Amino acid sequence: MPIALFWFLAAVSVISALGVVLQRNPIHCLLALIVTLLAIAVMFIGEDAVVVGFLQAIVYGGAIMVLFLFVIWLLNLGVEVGPSGHLALKLFGTIAVAAMTAELMAFVLPPHLQVKFAGHAAGYGSIDSLSQTLFSEYLVAFEVTSVLLLVAVVGAVALARRSSAAEIEQHAADTARKAQRVS
Amino acid sequence: MVTLPYLMALSAAIFAIGVLGFLTRRNILVMFMSVELMLNAVNLAFIALGSRLGTMDGQVIVFFVMTVAAAEAAVGLAIIISIFRGRETVHADDLTMLRW
16 A cells, blocks of 8 residues: 555544444435445455455445334434533543544554564465455364354344233334324 | 555544444444444554454455444344334433333
């Protein structure tokens, strides 16, 4: 990855990550998050992780973020008004994060991370080499992942549905009562 | 060529922003997005280290992290919807059911 491209992507990703934290409209936060994810995806491709970069853009920036978007729309969230959260929490949170950043930078910045790097072998990061590793060394983890996804799907359905017919009737009655009170 | 410390510093910065968002925002959905930011910062560190060490392990682990993130988003958003259905709020301070 050329150094100019790195600085450009770094600026885009940090600014949009700040946008996620600082904006008050959840939809704007989500859009900023998508920009961050796409900048990181381009960075993956620049680091020769081509397949994972595309997966990041498609699965993360596409599918997962659409899920978030639908939930925001479903809950009909608007702009937050008024003061949000506690001032003390913000103050101490910011101090703690500054300390953590200093610590992380002290860990990553000194030259001991300067490994010798002589360019990649042909085919590094291709779908061929990725699947060779995935289906040999990490085969057990891959199979366990399928169980994880199954559990997550069943759990999401179980959480999101109304559990019984009685509960559905109760909810319908509640909504009717609310509507009556409004009118 | 970008050297490793730059990439790791960027990863640390994005992670720190994610932690900041998680600590200071009270909207559950935005807190959730901050968690996604942190996951992505770690993904970037994995890709950078794997690339410099010349192994595919980092990329495979990022693949797994994406899977876990998808599962987490599905279950987490289902929980948020079911909380919202009962309490009509996504503000973390309003959810004190477990407070002793």
